[in-house]
Amino acid sequence: MIRFEPRGPVAVSRMIGVSVTAALAALILAAIPMLFAGLSVFDAYGLMIKGAWGSMFAFTEMLTRAAPLILTGLAAAVAFRAKLWNIGAEGQLYAGALAAVAVGTGLISGPSFVLVPAVILAGALAGGLVMLVPTLLKTRLGVDEVVTTLLLNFVILLFVQMMLEGPMQDPMGMGWPQSEPILDEAALPKLMDRMRIHWGLVIALAASLGVYFLLKRTVWGFEIRAVGENAAAARHAGIPVTATFVRVGLLSGALAGLAGVGEVAGLKGYLTADLSPGFGYSGIVVAMLAGLSPIGVVFAALFIASIFVGADSMSRATGVSNYLADLIVAISLLCVLVSGLFLRFRIRLATSSPAQETAK
Amino acid sequence: MSDILEIFMSASFWAAAIRIATPLIFGVIGALICERAGVLNLGIEGIFTAGAMAGWMAVWLGAGLWGGVLVAALTGGFFGLIHAVLTVPLGLSQHVSGIGVTLFATSLSYFIYRTALPDVASPPRIEAFQPLDIPVLSDLPFLGPALFQQTPLTFLALFLVAATAYVLYRTPLGLAIQAVGDNPAAVESQGLSVYGLRIGAIVAGSAIMALGGAFLTMSAFDAFFFGMVNGRGWICIALTVFASWRPGKALLGALLFGAFDAFQVRLQTEVGSFIPGQMFLMMPYILSIAALIVVARRTDYPRALLVPYFKGQR
Numbered sequence: 064m065i066r067f068e069p070r071g072p073v074a075v076s077r078m079i080g081v082s083v084t085a086a087l088a089a090l091i092l093a094a095i096p097m098l099f100a101g102l103s104v105f106d107a108y109g110l111m112i113k114g115a116w117g118s119m120f121a122f123t124e125m126l127t128r129a130a131p132l133i134l135t136g137l138a139a140a141v142a143f144r145a146k147l148w149n150i151g152a153e154g155q156l157y158a159g160a161l162a163a164v165a166v167g168t169g170l171i172s173g174p175s176f177v178l179v180p181a182v183i184l185a186g187a188l189a190g191g192l193v194m195l196v197p198t199l200l201k202t203r204l205g206v207d208e209v210v211t212t213l214l215l216n217f218v219i220l221l222f223v224q225m226m227l228e229g230p231m232q233d234p235m236g237m238g239w240p241q242s243e244p245i246l247d248e249a250a251l252p253k254l255m256d257r258m259r260i261h262w263g264l265v266i267a268l269a270a271s272l273g274v275y276f277l278l279k280r281t282v283w284g285f286e287i288r289a290v291g292e293n294a295a296a297a298r299h300a301g302i303p304v305t306a307t308f309v310r311v312g313l314l315s316g317a318l319a320g321l322a323g324v325g326e327v328a329g330l331k332g333y334l335t336a337d338l339s340p341g342f343g344y345s346g347i348v349v350a351m352l353a354g355l356s357p358i359g360v361v362f363a364a365l366f367i368a369s370i371f372v373g374a375d376s377m378s379r380a381t382g383v384s385n386y387l388a389d390l391i392v393a394i395s396l397l398c399v400l401v402s403g404l405f406l407r408f409r410i411r412l413a414t415s416s417p418a419q420e421t422a423k
Numbered sequence: 424m425s426d427i428l429e430i431f432m433s434a435s436f437w438a439a440a441i442r443i444a445t446p447l448i449f450g451v452i453g454a455l456i457c458e459r460a461g462v463l464n465l466g467i468e469g470i471f472t473a474g475a476m477a478g479w480m481a482v483w484l485g486a487g488l489w490g491g492v493l494v495a496a497l498t499g500g501f502f503g504l505i506h507a508v509l510t511v512p513l514g515l516s517q518h519v520s521g522i523g524v525t526l527f528a529t530s531l532s533y534f535i536y537r538t539a540l541p542d543v544a545s546p547p548r549i550e551a552f553q554p555l556d557i558p559v560l561s562d563l564p565f566l567g568p569a570l571f572q573q574t575p576l577t578f579l580a581l582f583l584v585a586a587t588a589y590v591l592y593r594t595p596l597g598l599a600i601q602a603v604g605d606n607p608a609a610v611e612s613q614g615l616s617v618y619g620l621r622i623g624a625i626v627a628g629s630a631i632m633a634l635g636g637a638f639l640t641m642s643a644f645d646a647f648f649f650g651m652v653n654g655r656g657w658i659c660i661a662l663t664v665f666a667s668w669r670p671g672k673a674l675l676g677a678l679l680f681g682a683f684d685a686f687q688v689r690l691q692t693e694v695g696s697f698i699p700g701q702m703f704l705m706m707p708y709i710l711s712i713a714a715l716i717v718v719a720r721r722t723d724y725p726r727a728l729l730v731p732y733f734k735g736q737r
Contacts, residue, residue, distance in 0.1 A: 096534055096538075099535075099538065100534075143519075148518050200715075200719075204719040205719050205720070205722075206712075206715045206716055207715065209465065209518060209660075210660050210664070210715060213654075214654065214657055214708040214712050215708070217705075217708045218705050221701040221705045222701065225701035225702065228701075344526060382541065383538070384534055384537035384541070386534040386537055387534055389526070389529075389533070389534075392530070393523065393526035393527040393529075394527065396519070396526060396527075397523045400509055400515050400516075400519060400520055400523060401513070403515070
């Protein structure tokens, strides 16, 4: 008979241990599909490590990929802390990108120190406002936010396609569904010459510190954690639960919106409907791998980004489908769920049944 | 106005409505069984994809159409079992586990498809299910083409609605499943296994969901495409709430949804030049959200939905 005994407060070292165990378990389990595809497992991982960490170019590419993952990871982490199930980061990311393009392609003109903040603000605001809809539906009408955020992802992506084939289409774009390019003054500056890495990474790292500070050191952060622990008890204790959900929703959506800003104003320069290869959904994996810790999100995002960039490179070398990356990421999520049990419970092989135990 | 009336008067409109509704009927019935037992199954989107891919691939490899249906159901049951183990005995977050199963089932399906067919220009096709020719009924004027010229999977979906309603309301098993979603402690005290009932319901429900996916590749189309499920699973979760977890209402909801979708596709050909096509494509998702809002105030969730149960714990 296996028994789960709840543990008390959890040490940080144990949380890190759980995440690392889960990541390693996922990499080991991923050997099965690799063998199925006829890969030599060690060669494949060698290629993946080389592809993500093996050169300056590879490393900067990996960091470039990590930036949006940090932000969508934070979006999920903040929301999940309050048990607000925002599964809509993908749509909020596109809303942020759309707003960034709307502002950054000539709506206003001016020097960089005006335009860049304007673009960032517009993107964050758009993401936040998109998440405000399911949040208010939840707090006002009791509509479950999981389904509404998921469904809004499709609505927003279609809206983006509509804009890119309509009012926001680039007249010089030869009929392709893409936006006008972002003005040079509105683009996030590059961090290094001849590399694609840009200031989006700095924004992401700053956001991670900001969220850490918010959760740890402020009243709002305390309220977020209290609502997540037990909303009914928090309400009883006089914590403004509805206002907390609204704040968390706005913040979570804004973080996802920032991911869109970085991708469009830092990396691509213009908006297309395939801007995100599922950053919103991968953000959930990042947040869970990080144990919902805003600092942990940075490291989890580096891991997930390494898998994506490494698998792309491995896929080019071996011809094996890079859906392998999505598969490893999905396995990581299942592994971290299971290993999380070791965090919350002490698992014992019991000699007596729990019923007898309680009877004593 | 007369154009709109003409849409409703055509048999092909009603046939299309039922065709669009069929995968949703499977999905809503599957989701409803899981949730009646107290477990939300957000793995549905991935289970649809896995059922679509596995069923199609089995037929493509020569298993025959009904062999493909069986493989799809078993695949769905397999992913359901993962969700069941994570959420029932382990008591993990049903939201996150469900998303995990969706990501896993989707990426595994895509990976296997791509690995089996590395570089095909156009997806290979199979000989899909053909509409049944039912004596007398199919030949009725208007009603025949409108209602009775469907593929066998549609009739299987309708049968499953009736079977689910019967089991749920008329058998001890069904009453136990309802009880385990409302008050698991009471079920335990009756000497029944909460874990057994919940795991069984999730596996069965997931197998039925996967048939919705199989309908897409083996009836609606004859090939597998990436992204072909396109949110249908999530729509089913919304429709389940709309249906108040009742099989009859689930059928009605799916049919209403199918009718609306078929209507807007036809409307699009009438007024398509004035309104961008994406506006019409958005409608199913917006409609699902609207359906949730309409019933929000009077939803009567299974009382133990989302609540894990641990033995000997009150």
